[in-house]
Amino acid sequence: MSPLLFAVYVDVIVRKLEQSGYGCKIHGLFTGCILYAGGMILLAQTSHDMQFKLDACQSEIVALDLQFHVSKAVVMRVGPRWNACCVEFVLGSATLKFIDSVKYLGVYLKAGKKFSCTYGHLKLRYYSSFNALYSRSKSSNSELVSIELVKSFCLPVLLCGIEVTDVFNMLNNLINRTVHKIVNISDNCVIEDIRDFVGLCDIELQYRQRREKFMKKTYSLMHPVLQTFGTTVECIP
Numbered sequence: 492m493s494p495l496l497f498a499v500y501v502d503v504i505v506r507k508l509e510q511s512g513y514g515c516k517i518h519g520l521f522t523g524c525i526l527y528a529g530g531m532i533l534l535a536q537t538s539h540d541m542q543f544k545l546d547a548c549q550s551e552i553v554a555l556d557l558q559f560h561v562s563k564a565v566v567m568r569v570g571p572r573w574n575a576c577c578v579e580f581v582l583g584s585a586t587l588k589f590i591d592s593v594k595y596l597g598v599y600l601k602a603g604k605k606f607s608c609t610y611g612h613l614k615l616r617y618y619s620s621f622n623a624l625y626s627r628s629k630s631s632n633s634e635l636v637s638i639e640l641v642k643s644f645c646l647p648v649l650l651c652g653i654e655v656t657d658v659f660n661m662l663n664n665l666i667n668r669t670v671h672k673i674v675n676i677s678d679n680c681v682i683e684d685i686r687d688f689v690g691l692c693d694i695e696l697q698y699r700q701r702r703e704k705f706m707k708k709t710y711s712l713m714h715p716v717l718q719t720f721g722t723t724v725e726c727i728p
Contacts, residue, residue: 561585
């Protein structure tokens with residue numbers, strides 16, 4: 492309930508930012524403020540817009556008798572001039588630090604000419620969990636046991652945040668190397684057959700299944716509310 496209650500409590504901030512006219516929009520939809528689990532991301536096209544949003548957030552958070560963890564607040568730039576000198580940004584009485592990457596909800600966002608993410612930490616976590624698991628499971632002399640443990644404990648590491656990334660080939664290669672180490676077979680066609688047999692299907696397919704499940708669950712939760720207000724929607728896979 493924490494993310495939901497937080498979003499409801501500070502909704503006044505989002506409304507004020509949206510009504511100000513500052514911040515990013517996608518197809519007319521305001522996306523200048525993203526909130527989840529106590530974390531906030533502000534998106535703006537110019538330095539002036541960003542400072543305005545910071546000032547607005549500070550005034551509203553004080554009115555709510557709350558305060559920001561200024562030590563955790565940072566600035567990251569994306570665009571052609573991402574590494575050029577820029578004015579300082581101030582939140583309250585603190586000057587925010589410029590960084591090259593930031594972690595948000597388990598995903599590392601990267602500064603640069605275009606929006607991108609970094610995945611070195613993902614590979615490290617996956618290989619660490621797999622090596623720790625495989626060093627113990629291989630004594631069972633059962634490849635199926637090792638693969639089932641990979642599915643239960645290692646695969647979730649790869650699927651975390653997959654909805655906002657597009658690195659299916661890299662993630663599939665990690666799984667192929669895992670299967671190769673477990674069954675000691677290097678033929679890619681055979682590895683694909685093994686993955687189909689044990690349920691380690693293509694990462695992109697798993698992404699689509701997760702997305703469909705999320706949309707159906709969201710629709711089932713929202714449908715009674717929409718009916719109450721006389722609104723109808725269609726669930727499109």
